[in-house]
Amino acid sequence: MTQQEALFNYSLRLGDNALVLAQRLCEWCGHGPVLEEDIAMSNMGLDLIGQSRGFYSYAALVEGKDRTEDDLAFLRNEREFFNRCMVEQPNYDFAATMMRSFLYGCLSYLQFRALTKSTDNTIAGLAEKSLKEVTYHVRHSSDWVIRLGDGTDESHQKAQTALDELWHFTNELFEMDESDEVLIKAGIACDLAALRNEWNAMIDEVLLKATLIKPSESGYQSKGGMKGMHTEHLGHLLSEMQFLPRAYPDAKW
Amino acid sequence: MENQLTAEEITKREMEFDAKIAKGIVVEPKDWMPDRYRKQLLRMMSQHAHSEVVGMLPEGNWLTRAPSLMRKAVLLAKIQDEAGHGLYIYSAAETLGTDRAEMIDQLLSGHAKYSSIFNYPTLNWADMGAIGWLVDGAAIVNQTVLAKCSYGPYSRAMVRICKEENFHNKQGYQIMAYLMKGTKEQQEMAQDAMNRFWWPSLMMFGPHDTNSPNSGDLMKWKVKLQTNDDLRQRFIDRTVPQAEAIGLKIPDPDLKWNPQTRHYDFGEINWEEFNNVIKGNGPCNRLRMKQRRDAHENGAWVRSAALAYAEKHGK
Amino acid sequence: MSKSQEWPSWEVFTQNKNGEAHEHAGNVHAPDAEIALMNARDVYGRRQEAVNIWVVPSTAITASTPEDVGSFFDPANDKMYRWPNYFKTPDGIKQI
Ligand SMILES: [Fe+2]
Ligand SMILES: [Fe+2]
Numbered sequence: 001m002t003q004q005e006a007l008f009n010y011s012l013r014l015g016d017n018a019l020v021l022a023q024r025l026c027e028w029c030g031h032g033p034v035l036e037e038d039i040a041m042s043n044m045g046l047d048l049i050g051q052s053r054g055f056y057s058y059a060a061l062v063e064g065k066d067r068t069e070d071d072l073a074f075l076r077n078e079r080e081f082f083n084r085c086m087v088e089q090p091n092y093d094f095a096a097t098m099m100r101s102f103l104y105g106c107l108s109y110l111q112f113r114a115l116t117k118s119t120d121n122t123i124a125g126l127a128e129k130s131l132k133e134v135t136y137h138v139r140h141s142s143d144w145v146i147r148l149g150d151g152t153d154e155s156h157q158k159a160q161t162a163l164d165e166l167w168h169f170t171n172e173l174f175e176m177d178e179s180d181e182v183l184i185k186a187g188i189a190c191d192l193a194a195l196r197n198e199w200n201a202m203i204d205e206v207l208l209k210a211t212l213i214k215p216s217e218s219g220y221q222s223k224g225g226m227k228g229m230h231t232e233h234l235g236h237l238l239s240e241m242q243f244l245p246r247a248y249p250d251a252k253w
Numbered sequence: 254m255e256n257q258l259t260a261e262e263i264t265k266r267e268m269e270f271d272a273k274i275a276k277g278i279v280v281e282p283k284d285w286m287p288d289r290y291r292k293q294l295l296r297m298m299s300q301h302a303h304s305e306v307v308g309m310l311p312e313g314n315w316l317t318r319a320p321s322l323m324r325k326a327v328l329l330a331k332i333q334d335e336a337g338h339g340l341y342i343y344s345a346a347e348t349l350g351t352d353r354a355e356m357i358d359q360l361l362s363g364h365a366k367y368s369s370i371f372n373y374p375t376l377n378w379a380d381m382g383a384i385g386w387l388v389d390g391a392a393i394v395n396q397t398v399l400a401k402c403s404y405g406p407y408s409r410a411m412v413r414i415c416k417e418e419n420f421h422n423k424q425g426y427q428i429m430a431y432l433m434k435g436t437k438e439q440q441e442m443a444q445d446a447m448n449r450f451w452w453p454s455l456m457m458f459g460p461h462d463t464n465s466p467n468s469g470d471l472m473k474w475k476v477k478l479q480t481n482d483d484l485r486q487r488f489i490d491r492t493v494p495q496a497e498a499i500g501l502k503i504p505d506p507d508l509k510w511n512p513q514t515r516h517y518d519f520g521e522i523n524w525e526e527f528n529n530v531i532k533g534n535g536p537c538n539r540l541r542m543k544q545r546r547d548a549h550e551n552g553a554w555v556r557s558a559a560l561a562y563a564e565k566h567g568k
Numbered sequence: 569m570s571k572s573q574e575w576p577s578w579e580v581f582t583q584n585k586n587g588e589a590h591e592h593a594g595n596v597h598a599p600d601a602e603i604a605l606m607n608a609r610d611v612y613g614r615r616q617e618a619v620n621i622w623v624v625p626s627t628a629i630t631a632s633t634p635e636d637v638g639s640f641f642d643p644a645n646d647k648m649y650r651w652p653n654y655f656k657t658p659d660g661i662k663q664i
Binding site for chain 2: 019022023026027029030031032033034035036037038039042043045046049050052053056069070073074093094146147148150151152154155158240241243244245248250251252253
Binding site for chain 1: 575596597598599602603606607610611614
């Protein structure tokens with residue numbers, strides 16, 4: 001694999017993670033538990049759409065085939081999307097949404113922090129901007145995980161269920177492949193395995209305050225999102241998202 | 254406070270109040286105000302706030318289907334602004350002594366109204382253009398005037414909101430302009446949206462002046478500064494050339510420029526439809542209320558969890 | 569639903585530029601100060617309007633009343649010497 005191919009894959013993946021999660025947050029718009037929280041989730045959605053545009057544009061540039069950010073977002077099928085399965089999971093309820101933002105956000109935070117030192121200037125620049133945004137997402141979602149976990153019996157139950165369910169998608173957050181290896185050697189990408197301890201520490205600290213119990217490592221663990229192996233949810237998300245550009249292939253919007 | 258005043262004192266205060274308004278002095282929350290002024294303001298402001306919030310729903314309907322990442326971001330930012338507007342106005346209305354929870358209860362129980370425009374469905378992508386351009390355009394005409402109204406908190410909220418509305422209007426018009434430059438199917442989409450949203454947008458200004466029972470007092474107290482018909486005319490005058498510039502037809506055979514009045518003449522609004530939608534019989538009244546009620550009820554456990562946490566930790 | 573289940577109100581003050589005074593922006597509802605601060609940031613800082621935010625429980629604000637106007641503020645209106653332009657400077661003197 002050439003470095004160019006690896007860099008394309010890597011940027012595309014970061015774009016996919018951001019876009020799929022943004023799409024989920026968009027589903028909350030107008031339906032949040034309180035007006036202030038509606039606004040907060042939209043803010044995070046906006047940050048993530050921005051991140052996806054940045055990484056897609058860079059992927060398209062690296063690829064050099066005249067594709068645009070929108071071609072990448074709207075004209076690929078589910079087997080050609082490389083996001084982690086966690087971000088495509090449905091919103092279910094506010095607890096699941098906040099828990100997902102928290103678990104994924106912590107990884108994102110650590111990854112972007114490492115990528116600010118990337119030898120690729122564009123990646124470093126995008127990481128720096130994204131890091132600021134994700135720092136806030138982690139603060140917001142941890143605050144909520146703590147409040148829901150240590151709130152009422154009902155909210156505690158819901159938060160624990162959300163954690164148990166989403167835990168099946170945590171192993172996959174640290175999966176890497178050849179693209180990562182090529183780029184790690186070049187100092188462009190970061191080693192996700194090296195972030196795992198710190199990620200665990202971040203999670204533990206919040207779960208303790210939230211009086212939630214971290215699930216055991218045994219049991220089903222998803223894998224392969226980065227190879228285009230997804231849960232059943234992604235296909236539906238994409239068919240909704242991609243409907244217009246697919247139905248009117250000649251149209252500009 | 255008011256019940257300690259004799260009828261004579263009230264009349265005296267009312268006269269002073271009217272004189273104050275006539276001089277252009279702005280009323281602040283703790284100032285004495287006639288009961289009817291407070292009630293009318295609260296009615297108007299809560300209706301306005303509800304409209305911002307319910308108005309998120311028809312646009313939210315296309316958020317997950319926006320056809321480009323840029324359009325998705327713009328639409329999300331726009332709808333988010335509307336949530337913010339709702340919040341600013343609830344906040345201003347709370348200074349009149351009724352809190353937001355009570356206003357929301359009135360909305361969800363069907364006792365409070367919101368703008369009837371949001372009871373129409375959004376059926377194609379061009380509706381996002383039509384709403385931003387026409388509905389926000391109409392709102393801007395209204396709100397620019399309200400920014401000069403006599404109640405301080407309302408007028409300040411309007412100033413803040415007006416700053417944000419131009420973006421809404423422009424993004425909507427740009428959607429329409431792009432569609433009109435696009436394929437035949439896109440042009441049809443745009444015209445279809447125009448056909449469905451034109452008349453309901455004109456209805457946003459309310460009934461004819463001759464049928465507007467509250468207008469007299471509201472005008473005297475400078476809660477309203479221009480009549481429904483004047484505002485409607487202003488909206489039409491500024492919008493028709495915009496439509497023509499991108500090749501959209503206004504679905505009104507009677508619409509034409511009148512060189513004498515220097516305004517557009519236009520056909521009669523279907524007031525029966527207007528009254529029907531207001532009464533709750535529009536295409537989406539029940540859906541919109543269900544969506545709001547569901548959001549509120551599904552959020553109840555979240556709101557109480559956060560309160561329970563705050564109590565436990567003495568925050 | 570009982571009203572006690574609703575979140576209390578917080579007044580929001582934003583500092584729009586470094587060095588400027590905080591200005592009242594409006595209110596938010598939040599269960600506690602941390603959430604109030606985040607909500608205020610999202611509601612009143614969407615267009616980079618703020619570099620710093622205060623939130624204060626609305627109940628903690630005590631305001632002067634309109635009835636106070638006379639006794640509170642009028643006594644200042646005969647002390648024009650507090651304003652620098654009260655003092656005439658002899659011609660030809662600048663820099664003061
Ligand atoms: Fe608005
Ligand atoms: Fe608007």
